[in-house]
Amino acid sequence: MKRMSAEHQNSINKSKEKIAKPVLLAVLIAFFALFPLFVRSPYYLHILSLTFIYTVAAVSLRTITISGQFPLAHGAFMGIGAYLSALMAKFWGWLPLLCIPLSALATAVIGMLVGFLFSRLRSLHYAVGSLFFGIGVIYIIYAFPCTGGYTGMMGIPRLFQTADKMTYYYFFLVLALISIVALYRFEFSHIGTILKAIAQSHLVASSVGINEAWYRILVNGVGCFFVGLIGAGYAHYNMAMSPTAFNFMATLWLCMYVLIGGINSFAGPIIGTFFLFLLPEFVRDLQEYSPYFSALLLLIVIFFMPRGLVSLPALLKSYFLKRGEGERISNVSGS
Amino acid sequence: MFLEVKGLTKRFGGLLAVNQLDLTVNKGEIAGLIGPNGAGKTTTFNLITSVLQPTKGRVIFNGEDITYEKSHAIARKGIARTFQLNPLFGDFDVLQNVSTAFYISDTSNLFDMYFNTNKHRRNQKMIMEKSHEIIKMLGLEQVKNVLARNLPHGHQKMLGIARALAAEPQLLLLDEPIAGMNPDEVEAILKAINKIHEQGITVLVIEHNMMMMDICNRVIVMNFGQKIAEGTPQEIRDNEEVQSAYLGGV
Amino acid sequence: MGLLFNTVINSLILSSMYILAALGFAFLFNMLRIFNLAHGAIYMIGGYIGYYFIVELGMNHWLALLLTTLLVAAFGMFLERFLFRRLKGDFNLNIMACVFVAVILQTTVNIIVGDKTMAIPSFAEGVFRTALFSVSYERLVTFAAGLFLLGAIIWFVNKTRIGLQMQAIAQHRDGAILQGIDINRVSAVAFALGCALAAIAGIFLGAYLRLSPYMGDLMLTKVVIIFMLAGAGSITGILITGLILGTLSSVLPVFISGAASDAVIIAIVIIILLIRPQGFFGYQVEM
Missing domain, CATH: 3.40.50.300 (P-loop containing nucleotide triphosphate hydrolases)
Structure with a gap:
């Protein structure tokens, strides 16, 4: 009897969730779509554009991790996309809007080559192998004079004719939405299921005929395509960049966005990026101290939300439910 | 010949886990592979499905040499397994x-x-x-x-x-499917294996539990990486060498 | 002749310091499976604390070295007790904790000293001359100190009770716990030792090269390279790969300039990793 009612409750909750999620999503998208109409400050539009860019990078990083590999070169792949597009536009004079998808494709190909090269490495060995690759990419950028080397690259052609932040804001909003939807559909397709199976046991996966090496290479290609895309967009938006934006620390911060948000959930990296990007904005006066706030957030997540910020609603719910139950029990005993 | 293993050898450092093993499985039968712990049965499965690469020898399936194929390719050719x-x-x-x-x-x-x-x-x-x-x-x-x-x-x-x-699959390799089970569960698994067999799938099953033999058409016995006997379950039960491998040899 | 000799001693000094730092990193990974991304930051903070003691407080070099080592070792024990022990070996959380430590240390140094680079005054003045070559006393002293410390560490790991316990845990954690080894105590020692070694390397290289808030990132790369090439679980391997990397990074720049030499080293490392994922002397890590 009790179980029945619990199941019933569950189904009600589920149908509630089914309505609540799309509504929440629609509200969020509407909020960001209407935001520039109310807030004209170029500074906030700039910060939000950057947030969109890094959200895509973090989500695409997480997409690779569902196959059980943890790449530590994602920042470098963003750099590959950015530098390729910038070089094409600057030296060959191609239209930036053409360079961006081209360099995204090139990044995907490089990502698949690296995935092929490292396909026999697993777990920590794969992570460190890709870490070395990322470091190597930065050295290569330093070594070629056309990239500007240590001082960075300047005079990258602008994406649109205008310098108006609002145009770029909408561009990145749309690009981020498209990328996120594409990655979402990818993860919850049969390919995503196969990747998750490989993550759980590559032995079992290949025993039922899954070519695990090929699928791991494929997911590298997909993840790198989107990070290359957004990296290229970043290059033409910023118009100047230096390799330090794509070094190991940058990769590590991408990993932090994913881990803080919650690596087991698709929404995790999105939430993580928004928190880590927007939190320091509340303490903008203390700019040089702002890393402390990010670190503090890390500490809070480590100790109180080991499954990431996405687990916060569930944690709060169970906390209040427990308290509610406690009150009910004390009421009963009181009467 | 459906599955044919010829002179299969696997060496781990100084240890010969599988030594010059010849093994055949005919289409449509339930074959048993038995032997005491450490006889090299699971290693044989791993060699057939390319989880491990053999030191020497060949594996032929449906007339095709699959010794050096990748695991997933072997699965697609029709050999599936459990672990x-x-x-x-x-x-x-x-x-x-x-x-x-x-x-x-x-x-x-x-x-x-x-x-x-x-x-x-x-x-x-x-x-x-x-x-x-x-x-x-x-x-x-x-x-x-x-x-x-x-x-x-x-x-x-x-x-x-x-x-x-x-x-x-056309051929199903089962690695100790009834180890550590209670009698009801054992019965369910045996029934399932029979059903699978009725659908025309050939089964090769590892079991060092002698109970499994009853449903096999043919039993191959391994010890120390080598085949020591082959025959019907009854023949195997009466074989002295097998008895000593299980009782006296360890 | 002089150039050759100086290159050799240069590479030996770099090697010994790389090895010291890499040993500290390896202790933490082999025993606790912590991939300590904060190792570079601790190396850096060691250098700056040493600078503070020597330059600001005007202390004797060796006294400052001792005090810094003790201080950083205590910091390591503090981290183990109040941060890492609570995470119960969860790999992702450990990584986040390491980044937390690194960010805190790096930001603090950035705020206090800013971007400007400085150097610890050298440990010894003067030049040692013979008929064939001349070499500064500083190099000789650094080299001797590195050699002495390496010997001390190897003695500690192989001959003392707690060192042997560390090895036991590295080889088989559950077995060691069943044997009655107090894992918390040994972990605390491993943390103290790991951080102390990084700090020592930081002071010596801070005097030999220069101090900068970003020196830790470079060191972390070198340490990870040495550790991976040696292989998880191997101490001897670290001595050898450390020597190889130290030699490569001081010899290659003679032939290839700047970033290209670093790129060549990384390429070599990747190729070795692909051929032998378990490193030269270690085992494959499954996680």
Whole structure:
């Protein structure tokens, strides 16, 4: 009897969730779509554009991790996309809007080559192998004079004719939405299921005929395509960049966005990026101290939300439910 | 000849785990591979399915040399297997465990997937039907939405078989399917193996439990990496060498 | 002749310091499976604390070295007790904790000293001359100190009770716990030792090269390279790969300039990793 009612409750909750999620999503998208109409400050539009860019990078990083590999070169792949597009536009004079998808494709190909090269490495060995690759990419950028080397690259052609932040804001909003939807559909397709199976046991996966090496290479290609895309967009938006934006620390911060948000959930990296990007904005006066706030957030997540910020609603719910139950029990005993 | 293993040898450092093993499996039979612990039975399976590479020897399946094929290619050619340990996708439920194997034969591409074309929907429906069929046949219907790692041991072993069947094999290799089970569960597994056999799938089963022999047509006995006897279950039971391997030899 | 000799001693000094830092990193990974991304930051903070003691407080070099080592070792024990022990070996959480420590240390140094580079005054003045070559006393002293410390560490790991316990845990954690080894105590020692070694390397290289808030990132790369090439679980391997990397990074720049030489080293490392994922002397890590 009790179980029945619990199941019933569950189904009600589920149908509630089914309505609540799309509504929440629609509200969020509407909020960001209407935001520039109310807030004209170029500074906030700039910060939000950057947030969109890094959200895509973090989500695409997480997409690779569902196959059980943890790449530590994602920042470098963003750099590959950015530098390729910038070089094409600057030296060959191609239209930036053409360079961006081209360099995204090139990044995907490089990502698949690296995935092929490292396909026999697993777990920590794969992570460190890709870490070395990322470091190597930065050295290569330093070594070629056309990239500007240590001082960075300047005079990258602008994406649109205008310098108006609002145009770029909408561009990145749309690009981020498209990328996120594409990655979402990818993860919850049969390919995503196969990747998750490989993550759980590559032995079992290949025993039922899954070519695990090929699928791991494929997911590298997909993840790198989107990070290359957004990296290229970043290059033409910023118009100047230096390799330090794509070094190991940058990769590590991408990993932090994913881990803080919650690596087991698709929404995790999105939430993580928004928190880590927007939190320091509340303490903008203390700019040089702002890393402390990010670190503090890390500490809070480590100790109180080991499954990431996405687990916060569930944690709060169970906390209040427990308290509610406690009150009910004390009421009963009181009467 | 359906599956033929010729002179298979695997050396781990100084240890000969499998030594000059010759083995044949005929189409449509249930063959048993028995032997005491450490006789090299699981290593033989790992060599057949390319989880390990042999030091020497050849594996021929349907007249084709598959010794150096990759594991997944061998599975696609029609040899599926279960594992002694770590047999499942633990974070998937029972249905997903079975349907994942079907996805590889799904012909819909990324375009179909993104735009949910008719073809994609049809394929999805077919996969679900086939998965349900297998789950029903093996009696896992009641637990089809339970996460694999939360299943009791008997069901986990059964799910291992279900997942292997989803690869649509001609030859099924079962690695100790009844180890550590209670009599009811053993009976269920034996029945399942018989059902699978009736569908025309050849079975090669490892078991160092002598009980398994009753359902085999033919039994091969290994000890110290070598074949020491071969014959009907009755012959094997009467064989003195086998008896000493089990009783006196250890 | 003089150039050759100086290159050799240069590479030996770099090697010994790389090895010291890499040993500290390896202790933490082999025993606790912590991939200590904060190792570079601790190396850096060691250098700056040493600078503070020597330059600001005007202390004797060796006294400052001792005090810094003790201080950083205590910091390591503090981290183990109040941060890492609570995470119970969860790999992702450990990584986040390491980044937390690194960010805190790096930001603090950035705020206090800013971007400007400085150097610890050298440990010894003057030049040692013979008929064939001349070499500064500083190099000789650094080299001797590195050699002495390496010997001390190897003695500690192989001959003392707690060192042997560390090895036991590295080889088989559960077995060691069943044997009654107090894992918390040994972990605390491993943390103290790991951080102390990084700090020592930081002071010596801070005097030999220069101090900068970003020196830790470079060191972390070198340490990870040495550790991976040696292989998890191997101490001897670290001595050898450390020597190889130290030699390569001081010899290659003679032939290839700047970033290209670093790129060549990384390429070599990747190739070795692909051929032998388990490193030269270690075992494959499954996680």
